[in-house]
Amino acid sequence: MLIKLIRWLRGYVVFTVKGRFPERFINLLNQRGILYWSFVPCKDGHKGSMSLYDYLHIRKIARHSHVRLRKQKAVGLPFFIKNNKKRKGIFIGGVCVLLIMAFLNQFIWVIEIDGTKRISDVQVLQALQESGLEIGTYKGNMDVDTIEKDTILRVPDIGWMSINAINNIAKVEIKEKSKSPKISKSQSPCNLKASCDGVITKTTVVNGNCLVKRGTAVVKNQLLVSSVVEDNNQNLAYVHSQGEILADVNEEKTFTVNLDNSYVLDKDYTEKSRLDFLRFSIPLEFSSSNNGEKLSVFKRYRMSVNGVALPLGKTLCRNYYCNNTEKLSEENGINILKKKIKLQECFEHSKDKIKSKKINFTQNNKKSTAVVSYVINKNIAQKQKLSVRS
Amino acid sequence: MRKINKSNINSHIPVDFMYNLPVIEFTGNRQVLVEGSTGVLQYESEIVRINTKAMVVAFYGRDLTLKCISSTGVIISGYITKTEFTT
Numbered sequence: 001m002l003i004k005l006i007r008w009l010r011g012y013v014v015f016t017v018k019g020r021f022p023e024r025f026i027n028l029l030n031q032r033g034i035l036y037w038s039f040v041p042c043k044d045g046h047k048g049s050m051s052l053y054d055y056l057h058i059r060k061i062a063r064h065s066h067v068r069l070r071k072q073k074a075v076g077l078p079f080f081i082k083n084n085k086k087r088k089g090i091f092i093g094g095v096c097v098l099l100i101m102a103f104l105n106q107f108i109w110v111i112e113i114d115g116t117k118r119i120s121d122v123q124v125l126q127a128l129q130e131s132g133l134e135i136g137t138y139k140g141n142m143d144v145d146t147i148e149k150d151t152i153l154r155v156p157d158i159g160w161m162s163i164n165a166i167n168n169i170a171k172v173e174i175k176e177k178s179k180s181p182k183i184s185k186s187q188s189p190c191n192l193k194a195s196c197d198g199v200i201t202k203t204t205v206v207n208g209n210c211l212v213k214r215g216t217a218v219v220k221n222q223l224l225v226s227s228v229v230e231d232n233n234q235n236l237a238y239v240h241s242q243g244e245i246l247a248d249v250n251e252e253k254t255f256t257v258n259l260d261n262s263y264v265l266d267k268d269y270t271e272k273s274r275l276d277f278l279r280f281s282i283p284l285e286f287s288s289s290n291n292g293e294k295l296s297v298f299k300r301y302r303m304s305v306n307g308v309a310l311p312l313g314k315t316l317c318r319n320y321y322c323n324n325t326e327k328l329s330e331e332n333g334i335n336i337l338k339k340k341i342k343l344q345e346c347f348e349h350s351k352d353k354i355k356s357k358k359i360n361f362t363q364n365n366k367k368s369t370a371v372v373s374y375v376i377n378k379n380i381a382q383k384q385k386l387s388v389r390s
Numbered sequence: 391m392r393k394i395n396k397s398n399i400n401s402h403i404p405v406d407f408m409y410n411l412p413v414i415e416f417t418g419n420r421q422v423l424v425e426g427s428t429g430v431l432q433y434e435s436e437i438v439r440i441n442t443k444a445m446v447v448a449f450y451g452r453d454l455t456l457k458c459i460s461s462t463g464v465i466i467s468g469y470i471t472k473t474e475f476t477t
Contacts, residue, residue, distance in 0.1 A: 027429040030459055040455045041435040 011052040011076030018045035019067030028061045052078060107278055108137045109168035110302075110309040116174050119157050124174065127154040135311070136279030139165055169309070188385060189238035192225035194218045195382040198247030208241030218247065224381055238386065245381040248355065251374045255340045259328045259366045269320045276300070276313040284314075295320040333368035334361055341372055352378035410443035419470045421457070422449060427464045430456070438466050448474040 017025055022045065029036060034057075039048035050058070052074070062069050084090055111128065113121045128134065131150035133142065144163045152158050159177040163170055192208065200216045208225040212218060225241040275282045297320070302313040328336070345354065355375040362369045405411060412426040424440050424447060431446060432439035433456060439448045454468035 023430045023433050026433065026456070026459065030429075030461055041433060046433070 007051070008076045011074070011078035012049050013052055013055040013071050014047070014049050014073040014075065015055065016042070016045055016047050016070045016072055017062075017067050018070070019062075019065070021065045022046050022067055024065040025061060025067045028065055029058070032061065034058060034061075047072070052076065104311060105168065106139050107168065107311070108133070108135060108139060108142075108165065108170045109278070109311040111135060111170045111172060113172045113174065116176065118176055119155060119174070123155060124151070124158075124172065127151045128172065130154060133163065133170060134279060137170075168311070187240050189227040190241055190383045190385045191223055191227050192241045192243060192245065192381040193384045194220055194222045194224055194245075194247075195380045196220050196249050198249040198380055200245060200247045201377060202246040203243065204245075205241075205243035207239050208243060210243070212245065218380070227386060241383070243381060244379050246377055247380045249376050249378060249380065251376055253341075253344065253372045253374070255337050255344075255370045255372070257328065257333045257336050257340075257368045259330070259333050259368055261328070269318050272317045272319070274315045274317070276315055278311050281315065293321070328368075330363055330368065333363075334370075337361065337368060337370040341370060349374075349376060349378070352376045412440075412442040412444065412447060414447065414473075416470075419451070421465065421467045422470060422473075423463065423465050425463045427462065430459070430464070435468075440464055440466075444477065446476040448476070450474070 019025075026039070034050070034054050036048050036050045036054070039046060041047075055069075055071070058069070111125065111133070113124050116124060125134075128147065128151055131147045131154065133147050142165065144165070148161050148163055152161060157177055158174055160175040162173045164173070165171075197219050198217075200212050200214055200218060203210055203213065205225055208227055209229050210225050212222075212224050218224065224245050225243055227238050227241045229237050229239050231237060271285075273284045275284055297318045299316045299318070300313060301316070303310045341359065353376065355377055357375075358373045360371045360373075362371070410426070412424055415423040415425075417423075424442070426442050427440045428443060429441045430438070431441050432448075435454055436452065437448060437450050438454050438456065439446060449466055449470050450472035451468050451470040454466055454470070456464060457467045458465040
């Protein structure tokens, strides 16, 4: 590919060799060290390619070997320039493209963030923007050290970060601070009791005397880990019980949606798109604005060619107006209930394992109800301090 | 003057060096490398004749092309069907 490009830039000639001694012609070219390629026999002679400069200097060799050279095709930049000498617009356009590319090369087109787990990319992007790095920042004014320090101060969870401006891409590498394990400072004696009914599946006791084992069924407030421990000399001591008791627990949750209430419609919305170029945003449509409260959802699209992001993009803003409300149908009510169930699972049982789930939907009195029965595997150990009565 | 015993020399010096023989390396019947060539005598799509110091080597076949030529070596590619040595 590179060789082809160099050949094209230098310009080359495809020629035919006809005559009595084409072999001698080849030998003489080799002796003089003249480079040629694709030299193959063809009808009534041979065909090959050679750089423009060499082709202009082989007349003598051709005469010596009694062959006649015929130029068939001239390829490359020198010939293109020669053929289009009068078309000045092409050259002006080419120079303009080069100048624009050189100008745009001075700005950041894309910010890539790598290494975030707990911190959201949006948070980092916002901190970077406040520190002076955003899409469209002039690379000459970018003080990487200051931006790094400022961003670390703005986002306390960042332990280390590095910004590498490679061409038009700012690569931000982040190492998050590792969270220190929670160590209970309290050393006062306490028991661990069951927070709800369940069947024990796993016990991990760090401190204390475990009174249950795998398979034991426990009821709410049953003692799981006792704080009374006996040492080797059969002396009793009170300790701060610590541990994790996992158990399968049955839970039931009820969710309701009132079908009489009005809800914001998904289908009635207006869209506005904007053209993004570096940090500039140009509106593409001028639609009339609807009065009233609205909910706006933004979607950003970036143009890229072969995986290389360009500074051009499009932002689509979809406005849902709150005055266009409608009463819910049964189907929509069920959909809302399903979303509610998912949200509840995400937030309330993020650390627990849901073993099974059964959902019952019912409709009555303009209300849609979902009763969800779960079997959840969760930690049921609950600390209870010891009290001394006189 | 003492005569040189040729049989002793033969056992130590490589044959190709001793008699200026070309080194020919075939890759199936698709490609052949001739080391020690002094020039191309005939170049057609059915026959390529290469001159070496000790002999003339001719390759017969179909679609024969000179893939690469240097002052001491030639690579011929195509479908080689026959090789001929003329000393």
